[in-house]
Amino acid sequence: MTKVKICGITSEDDALMAVDAGADALGFVFFEKSPRFIGAEAAQKIIAKLPPFVQVVGLFVNADIDVVNSTADCCGLDIVQLHGEESPEYCRLVRRRVMKAFRVRGPESLTPLSEYRVAAYLLDAYSPNAHGGTGEVFDWDCAVAAKEQGRIILAGGLTPDNIAEAVMRVRPYGVDVSSGVEVSPGRKDPGKVRRFIQLAKHPHPV
Numbered sequence: 001m002t003k004v005k006i007c008g009i010t011s012e013d014d015a016l017m018a019v020d021a022g023a024d025a026l027g028f029v030f031f032e033k034s035p036r037f038i039g040a041e042a043a044q045k046i047i048a049k050l051p052p053f054v055q056v057v058g059l060f061v062n063a064d065i066d067v068v069n070s071t072a073d074c075c076g077l078d079i080v081q082l083h084g085e086e087s088p089e090y091c092r093l094v095r096r097r098v099m100k101a102f103r104v105r106g107p108e109s110l111t112p113l114s115e116y117r118v119a120a121y122l123l124d125a126y127s128p129n130a131h132g133g134t135g136e137v138f139d140w141d142c143a144v145a146a147k148e149q150g151r152i153i154l155a156g157g158l159t160p161d162n163i164a165e166a167v168m169r170v171r172p173y174g175v176d177v178s179s180g181v182e183v184s185p186g187r188k189d190p191g192k193v194r195r196f197i198q199l200a201k202h203p204h205p206v
């Protein structure tokens with residue numbers, strides 16, 4: 001069954017709602033330029049309220065490696081998601097399992113994947129204006145091709161309306177969503193979250 005990560009959690013209510021709806025993982029954005037930014041102290045308070053068996057993912061963009069590892073320790077992160085131009089060497093210095101994000105423009109964007117020994121590759125849409133959370137979709141055929149390299153987390157412009165088709169076409173290890181289940185940046189819509197998770201795990205043609 002496809003794993004689901006709900007990204008950009010900024011409140012305890014949204015965190016517990018997403019877990020109750022069946023999320024496997026929650027993402028906290030430790031990137032100050034994001035509208036979904038959360039500080040380590042605030043994230044720690046939310047994470048302390050989570051039940052066991054939910055994976056806690058911390059997202060960073062070209063951050064200092066010491067900041068990544070100290071935030072992982074103090075917040076109790078399970079997984080680190082690197083959403084910038086971090087190198088394979090940088091990934092090896094992270095003291096957690098790593099999900100490396102790649103922003104896909106076309107098949108050529110997949111070339112670097114083989115250089116990275118990571119727990120999963122997160123494929124997101126390329127946008128010249130932002131590192132992620134843009135709501136833009138990329139060509140899912142690229143995601144199908146990338147499955148040769150390892151576990152794929154499909155992201156980028158997923159919504160309750162397209163998630164069933166995405167899962168049936170790509171059959172990824174997991175999916176990741178942010179803006180597609182929001183009322184506004186950083187505030188999740190419970191109805192959309194529930195519908196998204198339900199359809200990701202039990203897709204059917206519309």
Ligand SMILES: O=C(O)c1ccccc1NCC(=O)[C@H](O)[C@H](O)COP(=O)(O)O
Nearest residue numbers: 007034131132133134135156157178179
């Ligand atoms: O969500 C952000 O604001 C963000 C900012 C900078 C880098 C990454 C960011 N989000 C990463 C995610 O994991 C999102 O879920 C992924 O980009 C998909 O976003 P969306 O298209 O909005 O579902």
